[in-house]
Amino acid sequence: MKIVIAPDSFKGSLTAKQAAKAIHTGLKRVFPAADYEIVPMADGGEGxxxxxxxxxxxxxxxxxxxxxxxxxxxxxxxxxxxxxxxxxxxxxxxxxxxxxxxxxxxxxxxxxxxxxxxxxxxxxxxxxxxxxxxxxxxxxxxxxxxxxxxxxxxxxxxxxxxxxxxxxxxxxxxxxxxxxxxxxxxxxxxxxxxxxxxxxxxxxxxxxxxxxxxxxxxxxxxxxxxxxxxxxxxxxxxxxxxxxxxxxxxxxxxxxxxxxxxxxxxxxIEIVVRETHLKERAVGADLAFTGEGAIDFQTQYGKTPVGTAQAIKTASPHAKVIGLAGNVGAGIDQLYDLGLDAIFGILPGVVDLPTAVATGEANLARTAENIARVIK
Structure with missing residues (x-):
């Protein structure tokens, strides 16, 4: 199995590289022998x-x-x-x-x-x-x-x-x-x-x-x-x-x-996709993970999760792309027609913002692991 991990940063909590590492940690608990491509992403904004x-x-x-x-x-x-x-x-x-x-x-x-x-x-x-x-x-x-x-x-x-x-x-x-x-x-x-x-x-x-x-x-x-x-x-x-x-x-x-x-x-996002060679690295992918701090109706307007999902689908049309976010807001239904196959919030329950920021790494790893267990 080939898995692409390509998130943006989780603002105030994790850089894109740290987020990718956390997702990787969770997935390896279930798929230790998978072929992983880790590609930190951004959309031209902060990070x-x-x-x-x-x-x-x-x-x-x-x-x-x-x-x-x-x-x-x-x-x-x-x-x-x-x-x-x-x-x-x-x-x-x-x-x-x-x-x-x-x-x-x-x-x-x-x-x-x-x-x-x-x-x-x-x-x-x-x-x-x-x-x-x-x-x-x-x-x-x-x-x-x-x-x-x-x-x-x-x-x-x-x-x-x-x-x-x-x-x-x-x-x-x-x-x-x-x-x-x-x-x-x-x-x-x-x-x-x-x-x-x-x-x-x-x-x-x-x-x-x-x-x-x-x-x-x-x-x-x-x-x-x-x-x-x-x-x-x-x-x-x-x-x-x-x-x-x-x-x-x-x-x-x-x-x-x-x-x-x-x-x-x-x-x-198109610049970042090109400079990271995301499409080339996603060829043959079976599964992909992207995400950022929040996914909502604004995500369709040039944000990382949709741009990343579309690039991966271009390279591997049958790959399933999963979005992870600290906050899943309103208006996400249209995102399922723009490349994302599923969207998950990573928080374990009701927590305040400082706690959510401080526990981002553990929350990402746990959520990725549980998704991988369902897939397995």
Whole structure:
């Protein structure tokens, strides 16, 4: 029997690698002689760096960068096992965790540190970068990121504009003559399932600005500034990104990456499936286990359990794919038509969240073992 184990992380409890190990422990009690393929997974969000580095036997690197408030911090990213593909989470440098109720302000927060991470990866030999762009504290259209790569954003008098979404109002000219040469030759794959445009009622300021501290008045200002920014980008770079699906991701970082780097938007789970060679490793599988902290109606929208199940079914149509979750929510019925054959909660009874988090490993192992006993 061949069994594939390919879970995402269980947020706050286990990394994807730890979750996979726990499932493996439980299954081995029943099927000790099975052929196991263990593939830690992610969907481009939090934990993607950890999962891809673990799944490919890669390595981690640390760089000193500026956080959204311009403070120097240490940020971690990874290199995959191939040695030339870097994987970055923009949140490591520019995430919402760096601000609080008193300091979050998308008029001033910047993606500059994300650009620094990208440049550090390029100068360490990355010819390809996978960048997950969830969890941002910014609405600067990726201006800060591009500035770190060497793009100059200038006022009418030739001075640099201020960083942050507020500074975009003063943008008169963009100068790309000083961009690091490695930027042009490095392929950037943007892991995002967000389809929002840069501006408008469904744009980055209107939809995501409030959670980053934007008042209604600030939302209007940011949207106006991003529209102006998009117009100057179009004039300089020849790309009209104002209404481009996905350009509004991460406060417009999607737009900045598309405008100033050799990049393309891709589904996060599809990138991870490809980089981990999940389909190739799942050929001939009889049984598969996936999962994450919660499985509910949102799981159908680009989340790991469905993406993983579909990839495994492509490789082995007759394999049965089982989803495990700390919390099984409403609206899971449609998931059975999207690749999952069964879904199980792992908690032994009613417990509080700290207890559930602390006992995740044992709960996963026990649930996997009991499922395996039924199958046997």
């Amino acid at each position: 993607t760096v950890q999962s891809l580095v673990d799944a490919t036997n890669g390595q981690f690197k640390t760089a000193q960068v500026l956080n959204p408030l311009g403070q120097l911090v240490s940020a971690e990213y990874g290199f995959l096992g191939d040695g030339h593909t870097a994987v970055i989470e923009m949140a490591a440098a520019s995430g919402i965790q760096f601000v609080d109720a008193d300091t979050k302000n998308p008029l001033v927060t910047t993606t500059y540190g994300t650009g620094q991470l990208m440049l550090d990866a390029m100068h360490h030999g990355a010819s390809s970068i996978v960048i997950g762009i969830g969890g941002s504290a910014t609405t600067d259209g990726g201006q800060g990121m591009a500035e770190a790569l060497g793009v100059k954003f200038l006022t009418a008098t030739g001075l640099p504009i201020k960083r942050g979404g507020g500074g975009l109002a003063d943008l008169a000219r963009i100068d790309v003559s000083g961009v690091d040469p490695l930027v042009k030759t490095t392929k950037v794959r943007i892991a995002s399932d967000v389809t929002n445009p840069l501006i408008g009622p469904e744009g980055s300021a209107a939809v995501f600005g409030p959670q980053k501290g934007a008042t209604p008045a600030m939302v209007n200002t940011l949207d106006t500034n991003l529209a102006h920014y998009a117009a100057v980008v179009k004039q300089t770079m020849g790309r009209d990104l104002a209404a481009f699906p996905g350009a509004g991701a991460a406060g417009g970082l999607g737009a900045g990456l598309l405008a100033f780097t050799n990049s393309q938007l891709e589904s996060g």
